[in-house]
Amino acid sequence: MTNLNMRLSCPMPKLDFDRITLGHGGGGTLTNQLLENGVFKLFKNDLLDTHHDGAIIDIQGPLAFTTDSFVVSPIFFPGGDIGDLAVNGTVNDLAMCGAQPKYLSLSFILEEGLLMEEFWDILLSIKNASEQAGVQIVTGDTKVVEHGKGDKIYINTTGVGSIYENAQISMDRVKEGDAVIVSDAIATHGISIMSVREGLEFESDIQSDTRPGIHLDEKMIPIEEQVKGACEMLGLDPLYVANEGILISIVDTEQAEEIVENLRTHSFCSRAAIIGKVVSEHPRQVVIRSGIGGRRVVNMMVGQQLPRIC
Amino acid sequence: MKFLTEYRDEALAQKYLHKINEIVTQSWNIMEVCGGQTHSLVKNGIIDLLPDQVNMIHGPGCPVCVTPIHIIDKAIYLAEEKDVILCSFGDMLRVPGSKRSLLDAKADGADIRILYSPLEAVSLAQANPDKEVVFFAVGFETTAPANALSVIQAHQMKVENYSILTSHVLVPPAIAAVMNDEESKIDAFLAAGHVCTIMGISEYGPLVDAFKIPIVVTGFEPIDLLQGIFMVVTQLENGQVSLENQYSRVVRTDGNQKAVKMIEEVFEIQNRVWRGIGEIPLSGYEVRSKYQNYDANKRFDVNITSAEENSDCIAGQVLKGIKKPIECPQFGKKCKPEFPLGAPMVSSEGACAAYYHFHQASAVLEPAT
Numbered sequence: 222m223t224n225l226n227m228r229l230s231c232p233m234p235k236l237d238f239d240r241i242t243l244g245h246g247g248g249g250t251l252t253n254q255l256l257e258n259g260v261f262k263l264f265k266n267d268l269l270d271t272h273h274d275g276a277i278i279d280i281q282g283p284l285a286f287t288t289d290s291f292v293v294s295p296i297f298f299p300g301g302d303i304g305d306l307a308v309n310g311t312v313n314d315l316a317m318c319g320a321q322p323k324y325l326s327l328s329f330i331l332e333e334g335l336l337m338e339e340f341w342d343i344l345l346s347i348k349n350a351s352e353q354a355g356v357q358i359v360t361g362d363t364k365v366v367e368h369g370k371g372d373k374i375y376i377n378t379t380g381v382g383s384i385y386e387n388a389q390i391s392m393d394r395v396k397e398g399d400a401v402i403v404s405d406a407i408a409t410h411g412i413s414i415m416s417v418r419e420g421l422e423f424e425s426d427i428q429s430d431t432r433p434g435i436h437l438d439e440k441m442i443p444i445e446e447q448v449k450g451a452c453e454m455l456g457l458d459p460l461y462v463a464n465e466g467i468l469i470s471i472v473d474t475e476q477a478e479e480i481v482e483n484l485r486t487h488s489f490c491s492r493a494a495i496i497g498k499v500v501s502e503h504p505r506q507v508v509i510r511s512g513i514g515g516r517r518v519v520n521m522m523v524g525q526q527l528p529r530i531c
Numbered sequence: 532m533k534f535l536t537e538y539r540d541e542a543l544a545q546k547y548l549h550k551i552n553e554i555v556t557q558s559w560n561i562m563e564v565c566g567g568q569t570h571s572l573v574k575n576g577i578i579d580l581l582p583d584q585v586n587m588i589h590g591p592g593c594p595v596c597v598t599p600i601h602i603i604d605k606a607i608y609l610a611e612e613k614d615v616i617l618c619s620f621g622d623m624l625r626v627p628g629s630k631r632s633l634l635d636a637k638a639d640g641a642d643i644r645i646l647y648s649p650l651e652a653v654s655l656a657q658a659n660p661d662k663e664v665v666f667f668a669v670g671f672e673t674t675a676p677a678n679a680l681s682v683i684q685a686h687q688m689k690v691e692n693y694s695i696l697t698s699h700v701l702v703p704p705a706i707a708a709v710m711n712d713e714e715s716k717i718d719a720f721l722a723a724g725h726v727c728t729i730m731g732i733s734e735y736g737p738l739v740d741a742f743k744i745p746i747v748v749t750g751f752e753p754i755d756l757l758q759g760i761f762m763v764v765t766q767l768e769n770g771q772v773s774l775e776n777q778y779s780r781v782v783r784t785d786g787n788q789k790a791v792k793m794i795e796e797v798f799e800i801q802n803r804v805w806r807g808i809g810e811i812p813l814s815g816y817e818v819r820s821k822y823q824n825y826d827a828n829k830r831f832d833v834n835i836t837s838a839e840e841n842s843d844c845i846a847g848q849v850l851k852g853i854k855k856p857i858e859c860p861q862f863g864k865k866c867k868p869e870f871p872l873g874a875p876m877v878s879s880e881g882a883c884a885a886y887y888h889f890h891q892a893s894a895v896l897e898p899a900t
Contacts, residue, residue, distance in 0.1 A: 517576050
């Protein structure tokens with residue numbers, strides 16, 4: 222289980238049940254017990270403590286507002302769990318809008334039978350991740366569905382953040398000659414989840430959502446050796462494997478080197494690299510120079526990646 | 532990565548391209564048999580780096596593509612039976628049957644599982660004794676040993692709720708069928724390295740002699756393919772006709788005898804219908820009667836023996852190398868990976884999919900949003 226250190230200082234409260242039951246989502250005493258002894262205690266802050274129907278927040282200036290749902294299976298995987306993913310995913314989306322993440326809502330759909338201990342571990346992960354990101358959880362909801370009608374736990378988080386003063390992150394500003402930067406090695410997240418999973422589902426992250434063309438260089442794209450090996454073995458294209466927490470930015474070429482150097486000082490971005498540039502030759506196409514000097518198109522993925530026969 | 536990086540080396544690739552350029556004096560049509568090779572050629576941009584005289588023609592070696600439409604219908608029918616769990620390799624799921632695909636059936640509630648190995652299906656059968664577990668055993672000689680092993684294992688462990696729905700095809704009869712086609716214009720073949728890893732290379736000598744064509748057993752990495760093409764062009768330019776093995780780091784002359792024995796234990800060779808191509812004599816494996824309890828065709832009484840193909844699809848001509856995917860009037864129009872007319876558009880070894888996804892000149896742009 223995750224969060225061993227955290228658990229030592231933050232033991233699971235006595236909740237009378239080893240498992241989540243339908244009653245924990247019913248709005249009665251069991252729900253109340255779960256909230257009072259668990260959620261409210263753990264995420265304590267002024268806004269949440271009002272126990273109102275919603276949070277009343279006061280932010281000046283332009284806001285970023287986003288939502289995301291998390292249905293990952295298994296819920297615990299190497300390097301994290303569904304809890305920190307639910308916080309980081311929404312926090313990342315706010316950051317990508319040029320915002321300082323401020324507040325999150327937190328909604329659970331729990332499957333009857335979920336181990337209370339697992340739920341507690343996920344709550345601790347959420348607490349950890351939100352503290353690291355400097356966001357407060359200010360409102361939420363808990364529902365329980367019958368056994369067999371969910372997959373242990375689904376989480377939705379909605380976030381608001383205030384836009385940084387000079388932030389202007391927009392596809393409209395992309396111009397010919399700009400550099401394409403990736404913040405760290407790709408595909409690690411997707412492969413780490415797959416390594417402990419029976420069935421397979423994927424999210425697509427690469428999009429050719431641009432007017433000018435983009436030219437990438439395969440050799441420059443950072444990827445861990447073992448991730449590369451897993452992709453080779455499973456017949457997956459690492460460009461299409463999930464990349465939670467990795468960002469692609471398109472920046473003025475004159476500042477590109479400096480940005481990469483700055484990124485590399487951050488522990489999560491040690492392999493940041495310039496991987497390509499914006500070009501006018503092939504409008505709206507992403508073209509990659511293959512390792513041997515050939516060219517191919519990087520198209521949008523259709524549906525999910527399915528492992529091949531041989 | 533060892534055994535990978537060195538076969539993707541740019542300088543070496545350029546060297547082979549240079550050598551091919553130096554020796555080629557006229558046009559040659561070379562068929563790479565395997566869809567995995569097709570994808571490597573297109574994905575690495577090799578088809579556009581080769582001199583114009585070297586015309587790569589994409590062959591029928593895509594097991595997903597040649598699985599007959601009625602067998603897909605049968606798989607869908609079985610998957611929708613109440614107590615059946617149908618297991619399949621992933622890239623079978625999007626292939627269109629006569630009305631729907633397995634992915635459609637899955638969305639409609641059929642219990643369909645994507646697995647990496649048939650042995651997982653045997654474990655699944657053990658874990659679900661009240662269900663019938665059917666593995667959709669599709670492939671060339673490459674996947675046959677694992678599928679055979681699953682039957683042997685189920686038999687030994689007395690797992691009685693496991694069976695396989697086979698669509699197993701063989702490479703050498705397909706090469707003969709391509710050469711016997713009147714429209715065929717093939718001068719030489721790159722044989723599929725993985726298939727020869729199992730079967731060895733002895734079956735290919737008689738084909739070289741019968742059709743007077745060079746065959747080079749070739750691997751899948753860019754350098755493998757370039758070296759294989761160089762070897763073939765060298766033979767053609769010198770007027771030689773022989774069998775060579777480029778993939779000797781993996782392929783032994785007599786193959787993997789242990790694997791061949793497993794295949795022979797479970798399967799026997801019979802006539803097979805290939806989707807888009809038709810019946811090819813002695814071109815596939817069927818489960819021997821000794822193991823008929825593990826043969827889904829015998830175990831379940833499903834009377835689906837034929838089904839209509841979409842008349843707009845020219846997959847057969849593509850699979851025989853008579854037409855390139857982009858010569859199909861429906862390529863990227865009526866036929867796209869989201870709504871395919873035929874299997875080559877959705878298989879990870881299909882030639883149409885390779886062109887659609889990777890080939891810059893052929894790639895179809897979605898309308899601007």
